[in-house]
Amino acid sequence: MKIQLPVQKNDYIDVTFVDLTHDGNGVAKVDGYPIFVPNTLPGEKAKVKVIKVNKGYGFGRLIELYEASPYRVEPDCPIYKECGGCQLQHLSYSGQLKAKRKQVQDVLQRIGKLEDVVVHPVLGMEDPWRYRNKAQVPVGEREGGLIVGFYQNRSHDIINMEACLIQQEKNDVVVQTVKEICDRYGVRAYNEQTHKGTLRHIMARYGMKTGEIMIVLITRTAELPNKKSIIEEIIAKLPDVKSIVQNINPKRTNVIFGDETKVLWGEEVIYDYIGNIKFAISARSFYQVNPEQTKVLYDQALKYANLTGEETVIDAYCGIGTISLFLTEKAKKVYGVEIVPEAIEDAKRNAELNGISNVEFAVGEAEKVIPKWYEDGIIADVLVVDPPRKGCDETLLQTIIDMKPKKVVYVSCNPATLARDLRVLEDGGYRTVEVQPVDMFPQTTHVEVIVKLVLKV
Numbered sequence: 001m002k003i004q005l006p007v008q009k010n011d012y013i014d015v016t017f018v019d020l021t022h023d024g025n026g027v028a029k030v031d032g033y034p035i036f037v038p039n040t041l042p043g044e045k046a047k048v049k050v051i052k053v054n055k056g057y058g059f060g061r062l063i064e065l066y067e068a069s070p071y072r073v074e075p076d077c078p079i080y081k082e083c084g085g086c087q088l089q090h091l092s093y094s095g096q097l098k099a100k101r102k103q104v105q106d107v108l109q110r111i112g113k114l115e116d117v118v119v120h121p122v123l124g125m126e127d128p129w130r131y132r133n134k135a136q137v138p139v140g141e142r143e144g145g146l147i148v149g150f151y152q153n154r155s156h157d158i159i160n161m162e163a164c165l166i167q168q169e170k171n172d173v174v175v176q177t178v179k180e181i182c183d184r185y186g187v188r189a190y191n192e193q194t195h196k197g198t199l200r201h202i203m204a205r206y207g208m209k210t211g212e213i214m215i216v217l218i219t220r221t222a223e224l225p226n227k228k229s230i231i232e233e234i235i236a237k238l239p240d241v242k243s244i245v246q247n248i249n250p251k252r253t254n255v256i257f258g259d260e261t262k263v264l265w266g267e268e269v270i271y272d273y274i275g276n277i278k279f280a281i282s283a284r285s286f287y288q289v290n291p292e293q294t295k296v297l298y299d300q301a302l303k304y305a306n307l308t309g310e311e312t313v314i315d316a317y318c319g320i321g322t323i324s325l326f327l328t329e330k331a332k333k334v335y336g337v338e339i340v341p342e343a344i345e346d347a348k349r350n351a352e353l354n355g356i357s358n359v360e361f362a363v364g365e366a367e368k369v370i371p372k373w374y375e376d377g378i379i380a381d382v383l384v385v386d387p388p389r390k391g392c393d394e395t396l397l398q399t400i401i402d403m404k405p406k407k408v409v410y411v412s413c414n415p416a417t418l419a420r421d422l423r424v425l426e427d428g429g430y431r432t433v434e435v436q437p438v439d440m441f442p443q444t445t446h447v448e449v450i451v452k453l454v455l456k457v
């Protein structure tokens, strides 16, 4: 039997929006059937064209806005609609912070069945623009000249971009300058269709505290025409550049980086600080893209861990050891575990760089290494987890429940998997004390959350 849906494809309908999804679409309901529409906000009334219908939900396009939300603002960025890198520029910043808090509250109730858990107002940025320290832009050609920009929403056409409003101005200048120099020296852009040409991406990284800049040229071939002159001009025009690196990616692939990286000029790394901790960042290192808010997040982690200097701490999913190193200042001993070997090399190097000796790092899966540590008698007083989007592995959650650290600090970039995991920990003897969202990525729909759990007595 064919189910009769309340709307059909190509219908024009008048609706009122009642919610905002985690990916930034407004939600309207027609006889309970949800329709998702980009560039709309809760409370708004509009005419919408239905463009797709599935069994349980549909998609629409905004045709005419009858009544705008008081939180609606004109996006500052001229290429906001085509780009897709930001999803919430049409919502005022205070509106963004409210929406992110509500999203966390809703999902903790719906998935986590946590009825009256305290979710604090989101810690936002005073100036929610120009915060990213890393730019990574594809290179293309138009009328014979190089352009740098972004892939148009859901396509592989490169749109020219001169400025990105969530990017450090320095990085915009670096990218434009490098593009202009390469263009003048006849470097051709890589072409995905023909698999010819040289320059695929330009990456710029900026140490916010140190002012140091790294440039990475990602090329198809090892050969880069007029390499020497290009380097000379870059360092003459951009005196803060400390490192110029080439990464070679000969493959037909969407993956940006190839396996071979070589330093063309200067240092192999640049440095930056989060709080008092100094980090060495290489071309391939993972490093938080918003260090100002990272500091806010880690200060919160320290507060929730509430260390006295006597504690053993485990940092699961530790990456390059940022949280681990931050915690060493207040803990007796910190153990960090991470699956990517290069990240652990960075973590060890960073510990050494800061003269920190009360930390140990291990390569491996958190769900295998931590049970092993537990068997060996390493028992955490405080356990920190900062898993990828899919959340914690079940085995790890069970190990936490068995090990019974007095406190668990859960850092999450995905409220849905966080809610699922909190339910498991609650059923295993933990109480969710408080939840603090931190806005690491203003203008986008990303939400970062930090949670304090304690063992029930």
Ligand code: SAH
Pocket: 286, 288, 316, 317, 318, 319, 320, 321, 322, 323, 337, 338, 339, 340, 343, 364, 365, 366, 367, 386, 387, 388, 393
């Ligand atoms: N805490 C770090 C990084 C968190 S991102 C920071 O603040 O910088 C999550 C990390 O988990 C990534 O570095 C990823 O490589 C790692 N990871 C993914 N699956 C893992 C697993 N099963 N065991 C350990 N680490 C894992």
